[in-house]
Amino acid sequence: MLTEVTLLREAIGSGPGSIGAAVIGTGFIGTVHVQALRRLGINVVGVLGSSLQRGEQAAQALGVSRAYDTLDTLLSDPAVQIVHVTSPNQFHFEQVKQILASDRHVVCEKPLTMTSQESAELVELAAKSNLITAVNYNTRFYPLNQHARQMVTEDELGDIRLISGHYMQDWLLFDTDWNWRLEADKGGPLRAVGDIGTHWIDLTSYITGLKVTSVMAELSTFVKTRQQPVGPVETFSQAGSGETIARKITTDDTALLLLRYENGARGSVVISQVSPGRKNSMQWQIDGSKSGASWDSEIPDHLWIGHRDRANQILQRDAALMNARGAAAAALPGGHVEGFADSFFALFREIYADVSNGKASSHPGYASFADGHYEMLVCDAVLRSAEQGCWVDISPNQR
Structure with missing residues (x-):
């Protein structure tokens, strides 16, 4: 490696x-x-x-x-x-x-x-x-997420049993907050799930190597009417106090998802774009038969590793202390925090290596179009589950 x-x-x-x-x-x-x-x-x-x-x-x-x-x-x-x-x-x-x-x-x-x-x-x-x-x-390319992927492939966690977490933001908390993602005809019928929930699904599936096979979903729209500014608004910017138009909102502010995985593991995740104080908190915990691991995007340079019969660990991102996959994604020395923008750099570095070589590597770390299609199938199941109030399967032949 x-x-x-x-x-x-x-x-x-x-x-x-x-x-x-x-x-x-x-x-x-x-x-x-x-x-x-x-x-x-x-x-x-x-x-x-x-x-x-x-x-x-x-x-x-x-x-x-x-x-x-x-x-x-x-x-x-x-x-x-x-x-x-x-x-x-x-x-x-x-x-x-x-x-x-x-x-x-x-x-x-x-x-x-x-x-x-x-x-x-x-x-x-x-x-x-x-x-x-x-x-x-x-988000796959935060170095400690790459490190966690190799931990799973080398069986350091054992059989994966439970995958849980949340992805919470607050940038759409107020009725004066506006962005094109709020409009179903521009962003799709799923907003919070489609925008940030798919990040969580993709990341945890990538780390564990497991696909979701069934979902139970509850979607909520708490801010049912918003004030759309006259004129464009950039993502994460403040709408300001200019002229607005009241608009009815149908897309999801929050989602509660229960998940079943192909190996029999279970999962749950809370998705929200209306959680005060949560600027961009993406958390996952993966519990296996040997050990557990947990990570939070707002403190991305630390990976918690849990044990039953010995002291728990906190791994601080440092290429000298990480496995080969994690070290490959790291660009700065330990103690020099790598964040959101750095994950793009690490991702593009791998993509452009394949572009330079003229072909995709045999097992690329970046998400393929097939991965993107899988996320769309999960979104389909989430919508059907929320509408029908029941578990909905993701057909294997669709994936």
């Missing part, structure tokens, strides 16, 4: 500036993508905003030389080999189809599409191509 780590870093360090990338979307996440790519040494050729004016403003602020007026213009640029899609969810499907048709690699934000029918089609298109296709589930 140490040899693989060295090769990974050498591959992406052997001339990434020759790889040209473009980013669709100039909001919060689009900006994070651009900054991570810059840090990696990737040539960010241009950006595509919701309008040419917004694109030009973002390009100037980010120091990017070009703003495209349309996706067609972007894809006619021979300098672009890979496209990052960070636009609102409603545009992912058609944009990704067009990018694949132009023979470009693609990194798409989650959720992959608005429906599982769309995501299934993208899986087929990706399989027929020789392109690198990834979904941006960046």
Whole structure:
């Protein structure tokens, strides 16, 4: 594994500036993508905003030389080999189809599409191509999550029995908080689950190697009417005190999910975007027959490891103390905290190593389109369960 780590870093360090990338979307996440790519040494050729004016403003602020007026213009640029899609969810499907048709690699934000029918089609298109296709589930690439993945594969936790946790935020607590994700026609019928719940499902499935087979879900919308500002609002920004329009909300503020896994393990997770004081708290605990482990995104450099017959442990992120998978994801010395933006850097480093090599590695750590499709099937089951008030299976032949 140490040899693989060295090769990974050498591959992406052997001339990434020759790889040209473009980013669709100039909001919060689009900006994070651009900054991570810059840090990696990737040539960010241009950006595509919701309008040419917004694109030009973002390009100037980010120091990017070009703003495209349309996706067609972007894809006619021979300098672009890979496209990052960070636009609102409603545009992912058609944009990704067009990018694949132009023979470009693609990194798409989650959720992959608005429906599982769309995501299934993208899986087929990706399989027929020789392109690198990834979904941006960046939380896999916090180094201690990579470390936990190897702990599971090396049977340090034993048989996985219970997976629990939460993903809580407070940025949509007030009725004056607004974002396009609130609108079902732009973000999809599931909001909290689709936006952050899929991160938790993907991460815990990745660490344990287990897929959810059945769900029992309860969804709640506590803020049923919100004040939509006249004009655009950036993600996580304050709506302000300007003119607003009252809008009825149908998407979920919170979700309570019970989960059954393919090995017989059980799970539960609370998802919320209206929990005061929880800025971005993603917590998981995985309990096995030998040991347990727990992690929290707001203190990402510490992994709790629990034991029955000896003292519990706190592992602080330090490549010298971590297993090979965790060390590969780490970029800074121990004690120098690696956070949200660093997870994008580690994720893109692996993706661009595969782009540089011209093919996907045999077992990539990043989420594939198939993983993104699986998350859409889970979302389908969550919706059906909430509507019917019962357990709903995820059919194996759908996965």
